[in-house]
Amino acid sequence: DGAQPEPLGFLALYESYALYAEGSFGTIPELFVRPAYRSSGVGATLISEAQGVGQARGWSRIEVTTPPLPQFDRTLAFYQQQGFSISGGRKLKIDL
Template sequence: MSAKITIERATVGDSDEVAVMVGELLSEIMNTIGVQAFSFDLEETTNRLKDFLNLEKYFVFVARADGGNLVGFVALYESYALYAEGSFGTMPELYVRPEFRSNHVGLRLVSQAKSFGTSRGWKRLEVTTPPIPQFDKTLAFYEREGFAITGGRKLKIAL
């Protein structure tokens, strides 16, 4: 697919389509690993995204094809930690629709995330990959983009 792709900061008006892509991302992960790891409600996700964008708690950049359709996105939020020497960014979601994955859309979204982080004075950008070995290609992509494995695993507990 050789459509012209532009990268731009998402607006609240993009929330519906970004939320649909979040659902696509979560479904892809769960189908690949064979575990119902996430619950997803489109309306709740859309409303949550609108709130996050309005409060500037979440920063989203979208990849838009010629016709205006969104083909991918990257989400970022700001964090603070002593180990990170101050403020840093976390990239909780990066998704490119499958038919656009060979067009360097992910590369362009990550590049935009790095530029945005630099403009905010972040010391680093962190990302967690989906489970390995099923997502070895995802890990390899991040490593090609300069990310380094820092050890450990992501853990969670429901509150």
């Protein structure tokens, strides 16, 4: 029928630089998996691919931030299952 398959999910990955990271590192500002495909390995595959990109680019780490709200407890647990650890710090913003 010529219909294009829809993606199961996506991950945005950016390269950043900071003194505390001693050079370049990755940041994941967005990871989304369609609800029907959650807990099926799609998110883990996306994280694994991001790690491969980071290793190829010589990054020291990949960082991700989740809001400190109860509705994100499952998200936090997912990232910890993928090997992420809580590194502290505070996220701040300024509205423009």
